[in-house]
Amino acid sequence: MKKVMQAFIVVMAAAFALVGTSSYLNSSNGYSGADALTVYNWGDYIDPELVSKFERETGIRVVYETFDSNEAMLTKIAHGGTSFDIVIPSDYAINKMKAEGMLVPLDHSKIPNLKYIDSRFLDLPFDYGNEYSVPYFWGTMGIIYNPEIVEGRDFTSWSALWDEGLGGEILLVDSAREVIGIGLVSLGYSLNETDTGHLQEAHGKLCELAPNVKAIVGDEIKMLLANEEAAVGVVWSGDAAIIMDENDKLDYVIPSEGSMVWFDNIVIPTTARNVEGAHLFINFMLDPENAAQNTEYVAYSTPNAAALEYLPEEITGDARFYPGPDVTDNLEVLINLGKRMLGYYNELFLEFKMHRRRA
Amino acid sequence: MQYRTRNMYLMPYAAWIALFVIAPIALIAYYSMFDIDGALTLANYRRFFTPVYLSMAVRSFWYAFLITMFSLLVAYPTAYLLTKTRHKQLWLVLIIMPSWMNLLLKAYAFIGMFGTYGPVNALLSAVGIGTRQILFTEFSFIFVAVYIFIPFMILPIFNALDELNPSLVAAARDLGASGWDTFRRVVFPLTISGVKSGCRAVFIPALSLFMITRLIAGNRVITLGTAIEQHFLVTQDWGMGSTIAVFLVIAMGLIMALTGSGEGGKQHAR
Incomplete structure (x- = not known):
């Protein structure tokens, strides 16, 4: 003792x-x-x-x-x-x-x-x-891509992501507002949309993107894109600059429909x-x-x-x-939509992730 | 007097259990009754029984089952061979050593190994199979999970096999049992407690794995652990996160009860 x-x-x-x-x-x-x-x-x-x-x-x-x-x-x-x-x-x-x-x-x-x-x-x-x-x-959110692999596609429109030839080539960031935002902006809605009908529509549109999505990852996205694990990624411009610094083959573009600004x-x-x-x-x-x-x-x-x-x-x-004013006029800052709305975005995002497996 | 001193020595343990076992579980159960606005409700439980969460739960169980099964398939023969080697303890340490390394580090190493330009794909194309998508598949997820959990399966099985009286095996062979019969009727039943505690040590953490679902499976595998992480860190819907946690606690309790914790206790007493 x-x-x-x-x-x-x-x-x-x-x-x-x-x-x-x-x-x-x-x-x-x-x-x-x-x-x-x-x-x-x-x-x-x-x-x-x-x-x-x-x-x-x-x-x-x-x-x-x-x-x-x-x-x-x-x-x-x-x-x-x-x-x-x-x-x-x-x-x-x-x-x-x-x-x-x-x-x-x-x-x-x-x-x-x-x-x-x-x-x-x-x-x-x-x-x-x-x-x-x-x-x-x-900075902005946009599409970083490897011109050698995507052959002539230029991603000046978000709809280019839905191209059938890009099967399993896209990396997304594991964040609800950004990913649901891709669906919203491609349909012409605001990134701060609170209309559940429009959000459902964006979710439906995203589910069609599922076959092209290789993975939804976190900070590793920089390393993965720089190592050419995937041809296309949706990233923040700050990350894009870091990635392009490591691999100068890649290019970054802000699609014309608009995007997020941070x-x-x-x-x-x-x-x-x-x-x-x-x-x-x-x-x-x-x-x-x-x-x-x-x-x-x-x-x-x-x-x-x-x-x-x-x-x-x-x-x-x-x-x-x-970018000039023609682009920045289409950029939106993410607004705090409140816990309840954020919860709804997350639920849709979770459903999108679940849907991906079946696709 | 003596009785009272003994009680005093028990105090730290009692405090420990109250603070770090009972209080957290009670807090989780408490939080699970609140919705995102902080109102008292049982809606979270209703939400759990919607297709999204139910299919997530089914998948979590399925993956945890696969991970446990493959771990067992690899671990049992390994443990068996270990007991036959000359320097058992040395080999055991070598097998356990990887579990001293940080999980995140191991996961990142696998990203490099399984990548399109990684060594595994280099090998595959060298032998003429060609480059395959390995990272971000269910295969890579289960492979890495098995790799991570295998020491926890080997240890209890090794202990059980090591304890086995070799004369029992000799007796079975003398009485005419074949090698397979000896294993099936003597060795395996006598080491079942090790298998059980190994399965528990793997299945229960596998059920709520989350980090490698993103790092290795690229969110192609969605488990309840992922949902808990998202609810606590992103949505800040602690209620729903806690509700899922409550279900996991209940599920784990059921598994413990079904696999009989009594025999497992004997294992650890060694």
Whole structure:
């Protein structure tokens, strides 16, 4: 019995030591106050030189932390104990953060550089009037394909996916809104459709696509497409850029009927201790020259119209990533449709997945 | 006095069971009574008995059955040969070693191996069969699942076979039983408890597999595990996710009862 007791004590002591170390580690990563700024961003999503430049210009020390999904970011902030001054979430996450009162309204008088942002990318449904957010990078959803395999098909229309010659060649992302969205947009409906009749119709249309679908996968889609496991994939433009970087045979296109558009945006969460510095940082990032430098580093599409002048023609002239107004007019931002509607989308998506097997 | 000290030593275990066994099951049952808007209802249970979820359940059972069957078919002879080898423990460790590796890592390795340009297809085209679609098929799903679960099948069967008194086999042969008769009437019945606990250790987790349904089967195989994952992570319909979980708990309970947990207990007591 004595031995059991000893073992028990050792385990308890070890557990307490671990708890102590982890809380020490957690507390040590948030210097805060007027001379520091904690930025919480996606990994490798800012030019580090710009961070140093900001530190030199303002004398504010930047602490940079990263997350790998909006969900992880939301959980960490909601959990408390953090002191992030700047966060860069995607559009739908901003909806949630707004609803839960996690954001500080922006003082537009302290962000004069906001005027450089293309008006197409301001005043969007997830944050009308840009009360809480400023767009950082944006992109679309489209079709990436291997011209060598698909022989002359160009995918300028979503209906090209239904081509009988593409049996088992398409990869889709495991996400209900995106996949049901393909059905909706090909029928000419809105991506934020809430009419159950139209949604059923889209589901029916998708079931006809089933024989062409090779697999519905997650993040692996990048690796699979780059390795030419499939000829066609429906992906976000950010992923498309990464895939094409690895395999330059592939091409990306935004079908003409329209598509989704996504935004990553700079916001100030209520955990901020240096709201003043956060505004300085936002304004700094919106400066055309800085935005251009950042765009060259990150290689996503910048919403900063003035920055385009500082970028080489080969970047800004690429209509796949900088489409003209004729294309952007047909793009839609996904709106938060509420839990009940999302549940309905998911049910249809689940049925589509089940249907696939019989096909 | 002594009685009271003993009770005190039981406290951590009782707390553990209350916190990590009883509380979660109670919470799942509790959540299953709420719909997506948080209203108290039994609608989730009604929804489970619609064709979508029922056929999903039937398929989950079918795949779990196939996985268990193939695991058993491979594991029994393997375990039998293991007991005949000179360095049993070494071989056993070698067989169990892959299960120390992270599941995700193994799944990714299989994506590479089964891919269109992977080594398996290279071999197939080298021997003249030609490139086949292996990844994202039911075959690859069952193959990988069997690979993952096989150590859990081999261990209990190996233990049962190892315990078997060899003189019983010798006696059967002396009395004129053929090799097959000896196996069918002596060896197999005496090791049935190992087979049972092996089947349980494979069938129950196989029933709610989810990650490799996407990674290896590309969502061509949809199990109840997939649906639970989607309801909890995407839809945030915890009620429906919990309802499916409740059905899985009930199904597993039934399986335990049917395969007789008493004999399994003896196995573990070893």
